[in-house]
Amino acid sequence: MPAAGLHTLVVDDEQPVLDELVWLLGRDDRIATVESARSGTDALQVLEAGEIDLVFLDIAMPGLTGLQIASLVGRFRHPPAIVFVTAHDAHAVEAFELNAVDYLLKPIREERLRESVRRVCESDATTADPDATIAVELGGVTRFVQRSAVAVVEAQGDYVRLHTTGGDSHLIRTPLSTLAAAWADVGFARVHRSHAVNLAHVVELRTHAGRSSVLVDTGATPTEIQVARRHTRELRDLIHHRAR
Known part of the structure; x- marks a missing residue:
């Protein structure tokens, strides 16, 4: 984690969710700054400036989806850490295939959000973690296994x-x-x-x-x-x- 804290971007097309996440993250002393975007296009403009360490990213959005944004960001020379935020767990497997650090389900609880920030701080978005959780799907049910297993x-x-x-x-x-x-x-x-x-x-x-x-x-x-x-x-x- 950068010594001055994480520069964070929150992306969600629902204003109430966006406002809540920005407020909650503002209460975390590991977060240096919080920016927001309500569309994939706006998010990419912020990300291309290269100042973002962490992105909380909604999946289901008009236009560019969160998964598409994450795929594009993954090609950056220094990609930020990605945490997906969604109302459904149907995309968990795809999310972890895109090297997401975490996957949060709405409504977001503050303690769960703080846990996501902790995971990002520990992984620093680049450190390989042998105990990372892998999402797998069987018969329409998403399960999680430890990579070390x-x-x-x-x-x-x-x-x-x-x-x-x-x-x-x-x-x-x-x-x-x-x-x-x-x-x-x-x-x-x-x-x-x-x-x-x-x-x-x-x-x-x-x-x-x-x-x-x-x-x-x-x-x-x-x-x-x-x-x-x-x-x-x-x-x-x-x-x-x-x-x-």
């Missing part, structure tokens, strides 16, 4: 399936190449064109007849994942470095 990531077209240490699996809409690059800083390593693994859950590295594989803790029985030759040396180095 994910042991294996398996490519399935434009999606990936997350296999956890508890034996569960969850499908999210993110290509493996994108996810592996984003999670590299928190201990995930690409081992094959179809798999990445969490090094924290690798229990054994095997080599036989010039071929390598890893055993990964995914529940009662460890899962064996083949390692492509071009990833073998890097994976071995990462495992040895982690074991020091």
Whole structure:
């Protein structure tokens, strides 16, 4: 967090919600300034000035939606932290795919808003958090799992399936190449064109007849994942470095 506090933008097309958020954030001593915008177009004009550290962003707005704004902001050289604010949880999975720090449901409680600010301060919008919460969807129900519990990531077209240490699996809409690059800083390593693994859950590295594989803790029985030759040396180095 900047030493002088967070420069914050609140975006919502409903004036009462906007006013309440601005007022509540003004009571938080971690917030330096609060600006507001009632449309995506106005929000982008403020964001392009480059002075905003944190954005509280409504999702359902006329014109540019909050998800579209977040996607555009994600291409900035120094993107601000994003916290989505919405009346519905239907977009939670998409929100976390856009690296949102938090997802607030209306009506907003002050203590929950302060918790969002705390999360932003701790993550500083750039620090990788191995215990980040991942939103997954199953049968129309959104659930949340800890990234640290994910042991294996398996490519399935434009999606990936997350296999956890508890034996569960969850499908999210993110290509493996994108996810592996984003999670590299928190201990995930690409081992094959179809798999990445969490090094924290690798229990054994095997080599036989010039071929390598890893055993990964995914529940009662460890899962064996083949390692492509071009990833073998890097994976071995990462495992040895982690074991020091």
